[in-house]
Amino acid sequence: MPVKGAQGVKFVYIAQDHVQSVAVAGTFNSWNHQADYMQQTGERRWELERSIAKGRHLYKFVVNGEEWIVDPQNPNISEDGQNNSAMTVTENGEVLIRTTDISARNPGFMYKNYSALESPEWIRKAVIYELHLRAFNENGFTGLAEKIGYFKQLGVNVLWIMPFGLVGEQKRIGKHGDPYAIRDYYSIDPSFGTAEELKAMINEAHANGIRVIMDWVMNRGSVDHILTETHPEYFTRNENDEVYYEVPNRDYFAGLNFDHPDLRRYIKKAMSYWFAEFQFDGFRLDDSDITPSAFLTEIRNELGQNGREFVLISQSYDEYHHVDSCDLTYDGSLRLMIKAVAEGALSQKDVIKIYHSYTYSFPRGSLRMRWLEEKELSRVAEYLGPKLAKPAATLLLTVEGVPFLMMGQEFNERTFNTWKSLFDDYQLDWTPFDQELFEHYRFLIRLRTEHAAFWNGELIFIKNNQDKVLSYIRKSKDEEFLVMVSFSEDPLVLEFEEKNIADRITGAAKQVVYRSGGANPGNEHHAPDWRMEPYESLIYRIQ
Template sequence: MIVRLLILLLPFLLSCSVSKYTTGIKTMVELKGEWKFKIDPDDVGLSQFWYSSNFDRSDWASVEVPDFWDRYSNFSSYDGIAWYYKSFEIERIDKRKKYAIFFGGVDDDCGVWLNGEFVGEHRGYSDEFYFDVTKFLKQGLNELVVMVIDHGGPGGIYKPVAIVEYSEIEDLLKGEFYYKNARKSEEWVKDAIIYEIFPRAFSEKGTFKEIEREIPRLKELGVNVIWLMPIHPIGEVKRKGTLGSPYSVKDYYGINPEYGTAEDFKSLVKTAHENGIKVIIDLVINHTAWDNKLIIEHPEWYVKNDKNEIISPNSDWTDVADLNYDNPELRKYMIEMMKYWVKEFDIDGYRCDVAELVPIDFWNEVRKELDKIKPVMMLAEGSLPEQHLEAFDLTYSWNVYDALARIIRNGHLPSVLDNVLESEKYKFPKGSLRLRFNENHDKPRAVKFFGEDGALVSAFIVNTIPGVPLIYNGQEYGDTTNLSLFEKQVMSRDSVSKRGMKFYSFYKKLFNFRKNSLALRRGEMIKAKTLNDDKVYAFWRKYKDETVLSIANLSTWGVTTKLQIDEVLKKKIKNGKVKFYDVFEDKIGEAKVEDFVNFKLEPFTFKLISVF
């Protein structure tokens, strides 16, 4: 289930100070309290200039910011576009100073205007972000307009907004967790190449036995961790579709009989382990199916409305009932259940669905208990920096996915990705591992979304920047099958078509090189400059004596570009030549420096080169 259907828990996020954890920043105006608000279901706001200074907003509602608009009267189920307006006073402008507008978080995307002038846009709900407004800010009255685009679930300006005075960009980016260290993960977690499996869609029979038969192939492909989407019985009451969502769990201790038996599952885990592959399973504990026995046995464990009726987490998730983690007995039950699967089936961890909707102190307690049994992987379907401190090894980097979408689909500059990675560096604890992907069960098939070449180049990027890569079942064949959560659809294993062979060969070469490359798994990322930085994205990954170059054309234009001879490359030059291994060409070569640094790249093509 998609993490964007977000928080409504974590009230501290709504009140934290912008400048609490930064230096060199002075808050000029905190823009909290009353704002004007209007929804735009027909998307007419831009054409009607709702952002202009003299626009009539007399019919706009008054609302409180920060907050999700789902909490405003009459907007609890609205998804789409909405506009916010706020006027404020600045007593004095010092022309020697720099000023920015700082947003703690907007769900999901937004555009910002100040005094009728477009300031900038931001994509992705989970990030703090800022815009320099030095040239737009006025002494006296100022008018701020924000257009918010919500793609589903809660929407709005849900964290603080402020006008700040700053000296350095880094001051704006540093958050509380920049000064802390992430928990130390196991080496196999850092080395993971995760393959997500939807058992129902993985084969015609959709069983554990069918997955077990594929373990040798997955090993050969280079996969070393498999994540099984929920394996439990699926609820029937209020079921969506014919077969229901696996995220509607009927019995936490049971196994979906369509997949097989407990012995079948144990056999799958054993075979995976014998092939050097770890197994994690999906954990769905924010909510249950309506026919889960806990509703009858422990109705006090659920969230209820003012009529004492158990409710769903939101208006869209009608097939599930919301759990209330204020109840200590519920917490005990869930911890024992999680320990059961590790002890009895020897699984290696959990992918935790909508982890942000379950209190972080619960996850911290869980992790301590699981660590007493064996080292595990804990993957949060969330993006909160604090999740890395104690409970989780990995969080979802929706930010990188959104950046790649902007670059590949909308023609934005590759520097968008730099901005995202830089912001991540300053917001997350040191050593945080992020899950990188260009496709998963919550997102469209990469080939459909990015196009065939775009799917390959985006996969190339997510597998070569720092982080842990994910691949969704069928992605290795360039599959375009839309795998519904609620119906029976089977992934394609088209290994003989031109596309199928190209994609499979790409992933096999990339994954197996990565498994043997400490530079890609552990190395520092150092940006490399080219003559075409507006189209080409190039960087080094360096670990001890190993150096790897990733270079990709992220534009629709073919380019002949030249790599700048920087300090990294200088150390590899001997007698004016460079020795290299071209991963996708599978060849070792030696070239004069002037030849080596010239690259001809067709649109959305790339090279991965080990320099030695």
Template sequence: MIKKIIGVSLVAGLFLASCTTKKEETTEDKEITKEAAFLPFTADMAETSVVYEVNVRQFSPEGTFAAVTKEIPNIKKLGVKILWLMPIYPIGVENRKEGLGSYYSIKDYRGINPEFGTADDFKKLVDEAHKNGIYVIMDWVANHTAWDHPWVKQHPDWYEKDKNGKMHSPYDWTDVVALNFDNKEMRQAMIADMKYWLDDFKVDGFRCDMAHEVPTNFWEEAKPQLANGREIFMLGETENADLLVNAFDAAYGWELHHIMNDIAKGKKNVSAIDTYMDSIPKKWQADDYKLLFTSNHDENSWAGTEYERMGDAVETFAVLTYTLPGIPLIYNGQEEDFNRRLKFFVKDSIDRNPNSKMRGVYEKLGELKVTNEAFNGAKKAASYERLKTSDDKAILAFKRKKNTTEAYFIANLTKAEKEVTVPINGVYKNFMNNENVTFDAATKLKLKPWEYLILVQKK
């Protein structure tokens, strides 16, 4: 009887041990799966990336990291893979322009603006983004600091001097003071401050403000030290091709942006886009690529909303930023049909719109970017082939192809209805409405003002 009890006890013990072991393995497996789900950034990730720019102060009524963190699942629905945060550092008080000051007047490169929350709040934001498969890049302002940055008094030789031997502001930016990149100690201090965010907060790279105002050799010195055996994403606010040779991954598509504005206003026609696309191989390396946009924080606040600049062409040009080679940008609020200039130096929240049209458009475009390799847009971008139509000054038509996947874009970039022929034959799916469309090169196609088509292969 005793032996029987011992036997039962032994079996029960083994069963419980087995259950415990199994439970521990399951928990461990979940942790491994969780870690494996978010892979470190590589250049290939950019092929299908959509960038979302966050103005933390204006993103929500709260204007906090926590408010952004809460919205990350909704941002993910837009197909976003890279979250760009405008400067989050403490803002200088000395010579402040007005109100809460400019994010680009930085008092401490390693500090957190108390408006937005704490360091732990920021870490939670980065962690939540990573859990949702989104990389986080910080806005880095290397050209200048605030007048009350500690370096001003501790290291005056780290700043430029005018002909009278005094520190000075670049341009008319009176709330900041220009740094001296001839000083090697300053360079190393700045690189160390950038590494702080990569190492301690696990951010994935930087968007670098006015990158061309800083010597190219600084960025070339910084990049390998920052990467340190890993890949990071470096976006430069520049159109200088030399910065992409050994420092940056992507540049700004300012030229295309201004062309789109001019076409919307009737000042230019599609020929301007053709000239721009033809110039790219002459100016840039084969694996260089651009950030394409219809708005960003500068454009919205100073040049006007996309609706002011582009009118009825807003959606068409937004689509163009996704279908041309490059990576598209959404500035927070664009998905809300937000049609107001955000104030820059004071609190001014985005209005949320539950009936937004553009949210649905951006979600669909995000799906296109993520799932269709014909719209890969980074270092291994799909090919671009301009198609000749019966009215090339009004109609933009092109083919994108990668491996065996091909797709087409056709758009009427005028305010008038057009009837044209396009050299496409076959049956395709209109991606935006999932309807099948039969094309014949001899058939006349009627396009309303600013009407566009994205044609993908039927599956």
């Protein structure tokens, strides 16, 4: 487990067998497994001490140059779904390890000492939908404008548009290449349309109450980016003085040299152009966990001069990003917990402790962007199994934070296989369309966005006698809901530790707001019997 050392963070690895080499690779060295080799200090003991900037860092040990393993001594595993060890380094060089001992009664360092920056109300109420233009529809920006009615029907109110700029040609993989290998930060791929068509699409979204977020590629451009010729000093270079990207297996990228002040000015000016000229409502910052935190703050200050509300979404799990620069950080813990609950590996009590440990290890008021799917992982129905897709959606849309959907998630699209699907000709398969799952999402999205209890209220867990059922209250000043979600393949009968919960409902309007797989959503009234069918979601209004 890493600790504060005399010169920085000290890592220790105790090998089970004799090994030839051990290295540490993580967000602090761009996952370069050849940058930080550990020194053998005993027969099986390996050590490394290095300076690491403040913030959340993910890492693994790399044994013999091939085997990537988590730190056996560190219990904190990242919520990114990729099984990384995690730590947070404070401004004083102390190393924080999140454990389930962190709670409301025992808050962590960041919760006790920091508050999150103030964010616009619209992002608190948001349900975010990520899409790629070519994959989602034909006819680029114009085709997407014609799909605004679909988003209104679903109820999402923020669109996140994946990169649409010109992609580099050199070392390109596939017909279209990686959409994040942008060749010119000011460019639009003409296959998607024109600048005027992009503006028309954004105007159409805004006219229908939908915000639009631009996906911004941090840290890198394509290896043949236009600036590599005119400003080679803007890029990282290897021992042969060639532009390169330090992250392994990304030969088609050129890394940005953020030590160069002119590069920073260039990036901020480019982002300001898209923000002001096209009226984007903010940016999702790709791979911001390996971007200098101070530069993220510079970006926020630059955009703030425009005088218009905006948000920055950080693709990181860094507590410090909430303090100075970003409105949202990622949280994929629901995906992991649901699978563990369904398989019996986590109890209800475990889930409650894990959930609270995240809440109380981040700055007060932090907004986490919660997801079941994201571009680097498989479909949630494939990961959890199709029967768990509906209860998983219920949890996503009724807990705290800001939910985000990957395109097609709402109708159980089956063909998307990470962002690498986009390297060649690819479109979502809209047939078969799971109408039942779509209606499940549609109802819960509207419930969430129309009731402050879900987007701005407390979450209070109500313990029950079934480990595979999560039950909790969402409560605002004016309204209160009881949510019950079963991840069990068997029917169950619930008993609550809070004995008066039944009286609070049966003594009121006895209103079932939603019952998946049972009664139709609506104002059905009956006394609760606390019986739950397999994989059922049940929501009561408490009046």
